[in-house]
Amino acid sequence: MELTPRLRLMNWLVQQGLTGLPENDLLRGFCDRCRAGGMPLSRAIVFIDTLHPIFEGRGFRWNDSETNESDAFEYGSTSSGDASQTWRRSTFYHMLENGQDEMAIDLADCATLDFSMINELAEKGHKHFVSFVHRFGEGGTIGEMDCFYSYWTTRQSEGFGEHHLAALRDLVPVLGLAVKSAAQVDIARTLGRVYLGRETAEQVMRGRISRGVTERIKAVLWYSDVRGSTAISERIGPDEIIPFLNDYAQASIDAIHDAGGEVLKLIGDGVLAMFTQENVAKRAALRAEHRFRRNLNALNIRRASEGRPTTSAYVGLHVGEVFYGNIGSEDRLDFTVVGPAVNEVSRIASMCSSVDRELLTSQAFRDGLDGAGRNYLVSTGRFALRGISRAQDLYTLDPDVAADEVVAGKYERYLAS
Known part of the structure; x- marks a missing residue:
């Protein structure tokens, strides 16, 4: 040459x-x-x-x-x-x-x-x-x-x-x-x-890294928490703790991503995510929760066959305005969401064990659904949430969705539409 x-x-x-x-x-x-x-x-x-x-x-x-x-x-x-x-x-x-x-x-x-x-x-x-x-x-x-x-x-x-x-x-x-x-x-x-999430990473890669630069957005918020993880971690060997947490994190993250959500943060065994698709974010969040349950069922079958401990998870859903952007010090920033709505969704998820329900949503979340969607959520009562000034009604999935095949089929078609 x-x-x-x-x-x-x-x-x-x-x-x-x-x-x-x-x-x-x-x-x-x-x-x-x-x-x-x-x-x-x-x-x-x-x-x-x-x-x-x-x-x-x-x-x-x-x-x-x-x-x-x-x-x-x-x-x-x-x-x-x-x-x-x-x-x-x-x-x-x-x-x-x-x-x-x-x-x-x-x-x-x-x-x-x-x-x-x-x-x-x-x-x-x-x-x-x-x-x-x-x-x-x-x-x-x-x-x-x-x-x-x-x-x-x-x-x-x-x-x-x-x-x-x-x-x-x-x-x-x-x-x-x-x-x-x-x-x-x-x-x-x-x-x-x-480490940041799909959409968040795109924001950072496009240059949105200035400290204090945030935007106010309305989002559907998801907070999920593995049920009984502390007790399980104390029973299993140290080398099993990380695989245990990874398995259940994968089940939730896959479901959130499949439904178009953005995982913002992993907090121990908890997952904070949001859905921002205009007009369909609430249904997308319900779709993610439904897929999460299917993922958990498949995961638990596999883990049980391997002689490993199994569990379930709690999910809280809420909707509200949050600040989305760079928060932190000059040399250590976090691109995340903050605001009262973030605190509320974590408190809602923490109420799941008290009322023995795997899914709880706020009234704001339920009210934002169309008529068909609201029919699938039933009230569990009015509760005072820790650190939140006012009590609010919380809702869960109608038990008929799990007990009646006809209702379950209608719910799946609703989520897919």
Whole structure:
């Protein structure tokens, strides 16, 4: 690959890195331009570790012909199991262990090598293989993201040749920089969604980070609390406490997200969420509560089969005006909701155990429903809530919804409409 197309490709990578081109498009564009410049690439894989609660990293593929492989993939932990064995047999692991940045292999003479992928690549007609590890400095490392890995193959019988390898040595680090830039944006979005919530993360990523900047909104508020969690935590082993809390948090968060809600905060075993969809937020909250019960049933069946403790949960629903935005100190902010309505919904949820009901709603919530929705909620009485100046009527789901299949079917159709 001559100097002029090489410089053009470097410039293209810089421009696309600045504009935020996705990683798979970066790799595809890079390989297409390499081939147009005379480099006989046949296959490429690049990958980079990330910060994610489930995946260890993400990778991207390019081939010179159609395959049934996806052009992007995610991988879990390589510290144990089959993934660990595959990683330890890779050229990248060998290079890291031996302090190498580059490794070239003649695929026509690889029968004695015990590297993963090598024989498969040779069987598919690839003739020459070269892999690179580009390490980040300490200031450029995020969690486990400390290297950019890549390998490249050609079907050309004489291999890449020194001039092609020289071009790859110049170009791959620039590709790595562009991929790293895109990966860091993905990490920021992932961390935002995981720790702040979906909509809240978007607000922060759009620049709403100034202290004290809030907006007054009307929202349906959800507060759920796992039933008897303290007593259960005292009975089970320490290593079971976090899986127990995670299982029941997953059941509620999945239900809230499926119904279009926003999880704002996890408070021990409690979940604070809100629904803001105009005209349908209250029905969406009821839909989330209904899905939550189904999730709990499935979860309890699984946990019981494993000999693990099971429980249920209380849910309080309320509607009111809240302040939504940045609250805190100059160097530690929380993007959340505050206001009397937030205190009220937690108090409503805490009343569930007193009246032996798994769902309680405020009168404001019930009054905001249409006529059909109001018919499914019945009064449990008037109560003084701790820390709230005035007593109020609380409502729960009509027992006929659980006892009568016909009523249950009508309620489900109401929630789905």
